[in-house]
Amino acid sequence: MIVVTGATGTVGSKVVVGLRERGEAVRALVRNVGSVPAEWDEGVQPVAADFADPLSLDAALADADAVYVLVAVHPEMETHERNVIDAAVRTGRRPHVVLHAAAGVEQRPDGVRFLAAHVAAFEHLVASGLPWTVLAPNGFFQNFLGMAESARAGRLAVPGGQGSVSYVDARDVAAAAVTVLGTDGHQGAVYTLTGPAALSHAELAEQLGAVVGRTVEYVAVEPEAALAGMLGAGWDGWRAAGMVELYGLYASGHAAAVSPDVEKLTGRPARSFAEFAAEHAEVLHGG
Ligand SMILES: NC(=O)c1ccc[n+]([C@@H]2O[C@H](COP(=O)([O-])OP(=O)(O)OC[C@H]3O[C@@H](n4cnc5c(N)ncnc54)[C@H](OP(=O)(O)O)[C@@H]3O)[C@@H](O)[C@H]2O)c1
Numbered sequence: 001m002i003v004v005t006g007a008t009g010t011v012g013s014k015v016v017v018g019l020r021e022r023g024e025a026v027r028a029l030v031r032n033v034g035s036v037p038a039e040w041d042e043g044v045q046p047v048a049a050d051f052a053d054p055l056s057l058d059a060a061l062a063d064a065d066a067v068y069v070l071v072a073v074h075p076e077m078e079t080h081e082r083n084v085i086d087a088a089v090r091t092g093r094r095p096h097v098v099l100h101a102a103a104g105v106e107q108r109p110d111g112v113r114f115l116a117a118h119v120a121a122f123e124h125l126v127a128s129g130l131p132w133t134v135l136a137p138n139g140f141f142q143n144f145l146g147m148a149e150s151a152r153a154g155r156l157a158v159p160g161g162q163g164s165v166s167y168v169d170a171r172d173v174a175a176a177a178v179t180v181l182g183t184d185g186h187q188g189a190v191y192t193l194t195g196p197a198a199l200s201h202a203e204l205a206e207q208l209g210a211v212v213g214r215t216v217e218y219v220a221v222e223p224e225a226a227l228a229g230m231l232g233a234g235w236d237g238w239r240a241a242g243m244v245e246l247y248g249l250y251a252s253g254h255a256a257a258v259s260p261d262v263e264k265l266t267g268r269p270a271r272s273f274a275e276f277a278a279e280h281a282e283v284l285h286g287g
Contacts, residue, residue: 001063002182003095005029005051005084006070010142011100013037014174015068015181016044024182029060051080057087064091066182069121070100073114075238081121089128096131096187098180100173103138103166103192109254112245113238133186135177137193138255139246140170141276144208148284152212156205157219159226159244161251166194166258167204169271176265191261196270198256204273211277211284223248 002019006012007028019026020043027045030036036046049056051071061067067088071080081099088095101118108119125132147156173193180186199207202218209216221229223244230240249255262270277284 001025001027002066002068003027003029003061003064004068004070006068006072006100007046008037009070009072010140010170011174011177012068012070013039014171015070015177016040018174018178019181020044022178022182027060027064029057051083052076054083054087057083058090061087061091061095064088064093064095066096066098068098068100068177068181073239073242077114078117078120081117082124085121085125085128085130088130094130096133096182097125097128098133098135098177098186099125100177101134101136103136103194103255103257104249105134105136106190106192107254109249112249113242114246115249131187133180133188134190135173135180135193136190137168137170137173138195139165139167139250140173141167141195141271141273142170143167144204144277145280145283147208148212148286151205151208151216151284152214152286154209154214154216155219156201156208156216157221158201159221159223159247159251160201161220161247162200162202163251163253164198164200164203164256165250166198166256167273168193168195168262169276172262172266172270175268176262179265191265192257192259193262194257194259194270195262196258196272198258199273201250207274207277208284210274211281213285220251 033046047060049060069084205216205218
């Protein structure tokens with residue numbers, strides 16, 4: 001049995017589908033069993049559990065052979081990751097734990113709270129003695145779908161400075177997870193998942209412009225202004241400050257390395273941003 005957490009989200013929902021295509025028995029951890037993705041078939045067993053509720057995690061992981069640990073960005077995300085790892089230990093079955101972290105988890109840059117949580121969870125996992133693998137994806141192409149309206153108005157305004165980022169398609173991250181889950185040969189490995197190129201935000205804006213049919217200007221917003229903008233738009237303070245920290249890492253050029261690991265795991269080249277944008281033209285156009 002392969003247990004997938006974060007199963008209704010951007011990556012996890014695709015991991016569930018990919019595992020089912022391979023014929024695996026999948027238990028999907030969800031908060032609301034009454035509303036699961038339509039593409040899941042009867043081979044998916046949804047189970048209600050919450051990262052903050054260890055007893056519910058014990059029930060969800062009971063007969064797990066492998067566990068995909070993907071938690072949402074949240075002030076308690078480190079505790080949530082630890083809780084799932086601890087529940088995996090309590091099964092007594094030594095399941096293979098695949099931790100979905102983020103690029104930089106090995107380099108441990110200071111001052112990025114989302115990464116700090118993943119680093120602490122990684123250390124906790126190693127100390128648990130369970131067999132483990134870590135997936136460390138860079139920022140997702142899919143994040144840009146939330147900026148479509150701004151792109152249509154001719155602006156990509158983020159605090160990314162002049163740094164380049166090897167953003168990756170979340171579908172390639174999910175495909176890599178499917179390869180690693182329930183198969184041998186990946187224990188003790190950290191796979192860094194990136195797209196095929198590092199692009200500056202000006203280059204990303206240009207590629208978005210080619211799809212939306214107008215010039216999209218990159219505006220390198222100052223961190224303080226970006227924070228104020230997110231707070232004004234109703235973001236909670238912890239998450240908004242974390243996003244500014246992450247963009248600071250991008251601006252510093254420390255998220256530009258390109259890794260071969262997507263192709264190594266999936267057997268296919270990583271999708272490019274241009275391909276992604278063209279495939280999502282309807283969403284980007286607002287159609
Ligand atoms: N976005 C990026 O660019 C990026 C890049 C690298 C790494 N990451 C990492 O990727 C992760 C986010 O992945 P994602 O974008 O696929 O996530 P997502 O779309 O935000 O989905 C989060 C999932 O977690 C579930 N969840 C939230 N709170 C829960 C709780 N208390 N108990 C149980 N389940 C809960 C959600 O279920 P519900 O349906 O019930 O809400 C959903 O299935 C984070 O760890 C982040 O650091 C993100």
